[in-house]
Each structure stands twice: as C-alpha cells, then as structure tokens.
Amino acid sequence: MSEWYRILSSVSKKKGENGLRDFYDAVIVGGGPAGLSGAIYLARAQYRVLVIEKETIGGQITITSEVVNYPGVPMTDGKKLTEGMRKQAQSFGAEFLQGEVKEIKFHENEKEIVTDKGTIRCFSVLLATGASPRRAGFIGEEEFRGRGVAYCATCDGEFFTGKDVYVVGGGFAAAEEAIFLTRYAKKVTILVRTKQFTCAGSIVDQVMNHPKIEVKFQTKVLEVGGEQTLQYIVTEEGEQKERHRYEGEHGENIGVFVFAGYEPATALFKEMVELNEQGYLVTDRRQQTSREGIYGAGDVCVKELRQVVTAVSDGAIAATSMEKYLFSLYENLGVKREEKPNRTTIPMEQEMEQQEEETAFLSEAMKQELYPIFERFTKNVMVKVYLDSSNLSKEVKGFVEEMRGLSERVSFVTITDKEEKIVYPALSICNEAGKEFGIQFHGVPGGHEFNSFIIALYNAGSNGQPISQEILNRIKQIQTKIKMKIAVSLSCTMCPEVVMSAQRIAIENKNIEAEMYDISHYPALKEQYNIMSVPCVIINEKEVFFGKKGVEAILNILEKIED
Numbered sequence: 001m002s003e004w005y006r007i008l009s010s011v012s013k014k015k016g017e018n019g020l021r022d023f024y025d026a027v028i029v030g031g032g033p034a035g036l037s038g039a040i041y042l043a044r045a046q047y048r049v050l051v052i053e054k055e056t057i058g059g060q061i062t063i064t065s066e067v068v069n070y071p072g073v074p075m076t077d078g079k080k081l082t083e084g085m086r087k088q089a090q091s092f093g094a095e096f097l098q099g100e101v102k103e104i105k106f107h108e109n110e111k112e113i114v115t116d117k118g119t120i121r122c123f124s125v126l127l128a129t130g131a132s133p134r135r136a137g138f139i140g141e142e143e144f145r146g147r148g149v150a151y152c153a154t155c156d157g158e159f160f161t162g163k164d165v166y167v168v169g170g171g172f173a174a175a176e177e178a179i180f181l182t183r184y185a186k187k188v189t190i191l192v193r194t195k196q197f198t199c200a201g202s203i204v205d206q207v208m209n210h211p212k213i214e215v216k217f218q219t220k221v222l223e224v225g226g227e228q229t230l231q232y233i234v235t236e237e238g239e240q241k242e243r244h245r246y247e248g249e250h251g252e253n254i255g256v257f258v259f260a261g262y263e264p265a266t267a268l269f270k271e272m273v274e275l276n277e278q279g280y281l282v283t284d285r286r287q288q289t290s291r292e293g294i295y296g297a298g299d300v301c302v303k304e305l306r307q308v309v310t311a312v313s314d315g316a317i318a319a320t321s322m323e324k325y326l327f328s329l330y331e332n333l334g335v336k337r338e339e340k341p342n343r344t345t346i347p348m349e350q351e352m353e354q355q356e357e358e359t360a361f362l363s364e365a366m367k368q369e370l371y372p373i374f375e376r377f378t379k380n381v382m383v384k385v386y387l388d389s390s391n392l393s394k395e396v397k398g399f400v401e402e403m404r405g406l407s408e409r410v411s412f413v414t415i416t417d418k419e420e421k422i423v424y425p426a427l428s429i430c431n432e433a434g435k436e437f438g439i440q441f442h443g444v445p446g447g448h449e450f451n452s453f454i455i456a457l458y459n460a461g462s463n464g465q466p467i468s469q470e471i472l473n474r475i476k477q478i479q480t481k482i483k484m485k486i487a488v489s490l491s492c493t494m495c496p497e498v499v500m501s502a503q504r505i506a507i508e509n510k511n512i513e514a515e516m517y518d519i520s521h522y523p524a525l526k527e528q529y530n531i532m533s534v535p536c537v538i539i540n541e542k543e544v545f546f547g548k549k550g551v552e553a554i555l556n557i558l559e560k561i562e563d
Contacts (some may be wrong), residue, residue: 021095023121024048025326027113029101029268030128032059033308034298036085037315038126038322043092045323050122051089052115054100055548056448056493058082059130060262060299061308064154064176070308081308100550104269109329111293116551117466123329124293124322127269127281128315131262131299131306136168139223141258146533146546148230149256153177155492156533157184158520160255164248166191166233168221169259172199175207177259182212185255189246191219191235221256228530229253255532264300276302287318293329295322361446362402373454374407377461380432385414388424392443392521396425399444409461423515423522427453429460438506443518447490452499452516459507467504467551474555475508480562482512484554487519487526487536494548498535501551505558512558
C-alpha cells in the first residue's frame with residue numbers, strides 16, 4: 001500500500017471524525033525501521049497501535065539505494081525493505097497517521113499525544129523519532145544550500161551529472177553515498193577530518209579502490225562560495241593545515257554533499273526524559289526511558305551502532321517491554337482488553353499477490369486501495385487535463401486513462417486548446433463546475449508524488465485532512481496574490497510534504513496557487529532559478545526556498561510576503 005492510503009486508512013465507522021480512535025494501547029512516534037518493528041510486535045500481540053510519522057514511512061533508510069547488509073536479504077533498497085515492514089505491521093492491525101506531534105502530556109497512567117491532526121490518548125509511548133543530517137558548519141553552507149550544497153545523494157545526485165563532487169564526512173553514510181554519486185559525477189573527492197574512516201572495512205575497501213573516487217584525510221572544509229551556484233571550496237589539509245582552493249574545471253559549478261553525522265530528533269521531549277550530552281535518548285536494556293511507560297528505539301537512542309538491524313532490534317525489545325508494562329497496568333486497573341483490534345487492511349498475503357498484477361501506472365492492488373478513499377468524498381471533483389503533442393503529454397494521457405472510472409466523484413476533462421496560457425502538460429484540480437483551485441501537476445504525478453495527487457483530490461472532494469482552526473485562520477487572512485511553484489524529483493522522499501502542504505494552503509485560499517513541476521522535464525526552470533536541490537519552492541517568480549517544509553513553515557514564508 002502507498003502512503004496516501006496509510007494517511008486515510010485509519011478511518012472507520014468506529015473512529016472519530018479525524019480518523020482516530022478514542023484511545024490506543026500504544027502510540028509510536030516515528031515510522032522508521034525501529035517504529036515499524038515495534039508496531040509489528042505490539043500489533044501481533046493484539047494491542048491497539050498507532051504509528052505517527054510526519055514525513056515518509058520508512059525514515060532515513062528510504063533514500064538508500066542499496067542495502068546489502070540486512071540479514072537474510074542479500075540485496076534490496078531502503079524503500080522496499082521498510083515498505084515490507086509497514087505491510088507486515090498493518091497486516092497485524094497497526095494503524096498509521098501522517099501528522100506532526102506537537103506535544104506529549106503525561107498524567108498518572110494516561111498520556112496525551114497532541115498532533116496537528118488532533119489529540120490522541122494512550123497508555124504507553126515509543127519514541128522512535130530518529131536523527132536528521134547534521135550541518136557541518138563551514139562558511140557558505142546555508143547560503144549555498146540548494147545551489148550546490150546538498151545532503152541527499154538520491155534526491156540531488158543527478159543535478160551534478162558530469163561535475164566534480166566533494167563529499168564531507170568519514171562515516172558509513174559518507175562512504176556509501178560517495179559510491180552512489182559516482183553514477184553521476186565526473187569525479188568524487190571525499191574529505192575526511194580524521195586520519196581514517198570511522199566505518200567498517202568492507203565499504204572502505206570499495207571506496208579506496210574505486211577509479212572515480214579520491215580520498216583526502218585530515219581535511220577540513222573552511223568555506224564554499226560562488227556567484228549564482230557553487231563554484232569553489234576551500235579546505236585546510238594535513239598536519240600543517242595548508243589551505244587549498246578547488247574550483248570546477250572550466251568555471252563549471254561543483255557539488256558539496258555533507259554527511260557529517262546526525263542530530264537526534266529529541267527537541268520535542270528534551271524536558272520530559274533523560275538525554276545525554278549529545279542530546280540522545282537514554283534508555284535501559286529494556287529500552288525504557290527515565291519515565292515509566294515511555295520507551296525509546298532506533299537512532300534517537302544512545303547506542304554504539306546506528307544501522308537498520310540495530311533499529312529493528314531496539315523496536316522489538318521496546319515492544320516486548322511495553323507488552324509487559326501494558327499487561328501489568330491493565331491488571332492493576334481492572335481493565336479488560338479487546339481480544340482483537342479491528343483490521344483496516346486486506347491480509348498481507350493477498351495484498352502481495354495483488355501487487356504482482358501491475359499495469360503501467362496502477363496495479364490492481366493500488367486501485368483497490370483507492371476505492372475506500374474515494375468513498376469518503378462528499379463533493380464531485382473535476383480534473384482538467386491540458387495536453388499538447390509532447391511525449392510527456394502522452395505519458396500524462398496514459399496515467400489519466402488508468403485513473404478514469406475509478407470513482408464517480410472524480411471526472412477528467414481533456415483540453416488541447418493551444419491558446420490556453422498554461423505550461424503543458426498539466427493536471428488541474430477543479431470543483432464540479434470546473435473552477436480551478438489553483439492546484440496543478442506539470443508532469444505525471446508518479447513515484448512519491450502520486451501520494452500528493454491523491455491527497456489533493458481528497459482535500460478538494462471532502463472536508464479535507466484535519467487542520468487546526470488557528471492555522472486555518474492564518475491561511476484565510478492572506479490577501480496577497482501568491483503563486484508557488486514547487487520543483488520536485490519523483491524519487492525524493494522530502495518533496496511530498498512540501499507539495500501537500502502548499503496544496504492544502506491553496507485549497508483554503510483562492511488567492512494562493514500551488515503548482516508541482518517534475519524538474520527532470522523542465523530544465524529551463526532549473527536553469528532560471530539555479531536549482532541544484534529539491535524540494536524547491538519558488539514564490540511569485542522571485543523568492544526561492546529549499547528544503548522540506550510543512551504547512552506552518554510555508555505559511556510563515558507567505559505571511560512575510562503579505563507584510
């Protein structure tokens with residue numbers, strides 16, 4: 001199943017209007033390998049489990065193109081590996097919600113999880129929030145982020161095809177991503193601050209023997225710079241700390257990918273549970289934190305090795321500890337447990353069989369998943385399909401043909417009028433009368449952006465995803481005409497959040513437009529705004545913003561323009 005179904009799959013007649021139960025045995029904050037492992041164990045033990053993930057189910061590992069060290073799986077990629085975990089958890093009855101946790105409140109036994117989609121009550125919490133890439137701190141890092149400085153090889157590697165690329169870091173991630181970047185770069189130079197790599201020998205051997213990779217040890221990045229894009233990097237090398245400046249050949253731009261470790265995502269609960277000096281979550285051997293009923297798992301915890309295999313181990317240990325805690329708590333409170341949580345999915349075996357029957361864009365299993373979402377529509381939605389004679393338009397047409405007939409609530413109207421002032425091709429979401437909401441997809445909304453397209457339809461054809469009254473009021477107060485162009489890559493896991501957030505704002509305010517562009521098909525847009533990283537938000541053809549952003553972050557930007 002895809003992310004758009006997970007967002008809505010928790011909705012059933014026995015749940016509230018926001019799609020959530022009144023109460024859960026356990027809430028897992030974070031949908032990476034640790035959280036998914038915990039969900040598998042808890043759901044299989046017949047506990048009511050909710051996994052909350054604010055971005056992409058699977059976590060950081062989803063951007064890894066090759067996983068070869070997970071026991072029993074000779075070779076796969078991060079997305080496939082974690083998708084299998086998600087299916088397994090959901091087959092046992094675990095539920096999923098895409099949302100951001102704002103606050104955790106503690107009572108005697110009960111916990112309250114305050115999210116942007118509503119407040120959830122539970123008896124136990126598993127903190128599996130992971131860690132995010134750490135900034136290296138050299139001069140020019142923030143200024144050239146998105147214009148040459150990047151943090152995700154999978155998302156941004158192709159922007160540096162035929163260029164010189166520098167990788168900052170000496171750990172496993174730096175070594176692994178350097179090898180991946182050789183697919184695109186003319187040459188990859190790894191800059192390691194220490195005298196040797198800090199990761200295992202096997203990956204180091206691959207790096208050291210690769211014909212397109214050069215390694216410089218005892219090298220620190222001092223500065224990067226250029227004009228519109230990144231053109232030079234200044235380093236300090238060796239025991240003598242000699243300064244060197246490297247530039248792209250013939251004045252070409254260069255790329256600098258930073259893999260300088262990770263920063264634990266503990267800001268949400270730093271005042272509630274014990275953390276170490278580096279900000280990592282302190283747990284005991286049962287993965288319990290300093291607070292009863294609160295557990296931790298995965299990269300957010302103090303540990304020696306941060307790998308998928310240790311994350312799933314943490315999740316399993318935490319879940320079994322939570323089972324014992326919940327069993328004891330229920331006995332003390334005299335509460336009778338439900339014998340079986342209500343399943344919201346088809347059996348895992350049946351789902352996997354259905355997914356084998358694939359068409360060009362939609363498998364039979366995907367179509368089956370769409371039906372319950374479309375059933376929740378309360379209004380008809382029209383999609384205007386603007387086509388020209390390009391090959392991309394032919395792809396869009398093929399996509400539309402597969403979408404037709406899936407729901408009586410959604411109609412597709414093809415328009416080929418050359419006089420229309422629009423960038424072809426485009427899918428424009430409208431109300432039943434054909435009035436456009438200002439939401440357009442330029443290109444095929446495939447890959448991760450299929451989620452965005454389905455959620456955009458859902459928001460247009462129903463009351464939409466829950467949004468706080470405060471945020472809604474702020475959206476509606478914007479009076480300035482604003483047009484957002486969002487440049488994305490269909491393989492980028494960070495892009496959907498930006499696209500869905502911008503579209504959600506556009507749905508609620510007729511003064512705001514949000515258009516998605518698959519950057520691989522619009523090189524002119526890339527060149528015009530010097531885009532070297534995605535997601536990229538262009539506002540009113542002038543201001544450019546890089547990086548993942550939710551509704552509130554985008555709203556903050558729009559309000560400054562309004563002022």
